[in-house]
Amino acid sequence: MSYGVIASKSASMMVETTSGVGGTSSDVALDRFQDIWGAVWVQGRLTITRLHVNFIPHRAGRGMAMLDLDLRDIAGVELSGGRVSKVMGLRTATHLVHLRAIGVAGLATEVAALADAARKRPSSRRP
Numbered sequence: 378m379s380y381g382v383i384a385s386k387s388a389s390m391m392v393e394t395t396s397g398v399g400g401t402s403s404d405v406a407l408d409r410f411q412d413i414w415g416a417v418w419v420q421g422r423l424t425i426t427r428l429h430v431n432f433i434p435h436r437a438g439r440g441m442a443m444l445d446l447d448l449r450d451i452a453g454v455e456l457s458g459g460r461v462s463k464v465m466g467l468r469t470a471t472h473l474v475h476l477r478a479i480g481v482a483g484l485a486t487e488v489a490a491l492a493d494a495a496r497k498r499p500s501s502r503r504p
Contacts, residue, residue: 388478
C-alpha cells in the first residue's frame, strides 16, 4: 500500500481530553501535545496520508516534534460549525482533536473511510 499524501493544508488544531489515560502511541502524542500547547488553537500544517494524520505547528521549536496520529486509533470523525471554516473532530479512545481549516468538510468523509480501512487491515507489527 502506498503511503501517498491525500491532502496537505494550513489548519488550526486544538486537543481536548475526554477520559483517562490511553495506551496507544497516538494517545501518548496527544498528551505530549497538550502538555506543550495546552487547550488553545495552534496554527500549523495538516497532512493526511493513507496511514496517518500529521500536524506540524508553525511555531515548533527544536524540542517540539510534530504530531502523528495513526488512523487505526481514530474511532470517529465529526463535522461541525462555521460557514467558511468548519471544524473536523477526530475522536480517539481518550481525546477529541479539533481541526479547523477551509475545505476540511470535504476531508471528513475521506478521513473516516481511511480510518475505517486502517482498522480493518491486519497489523504488520510483531510483538
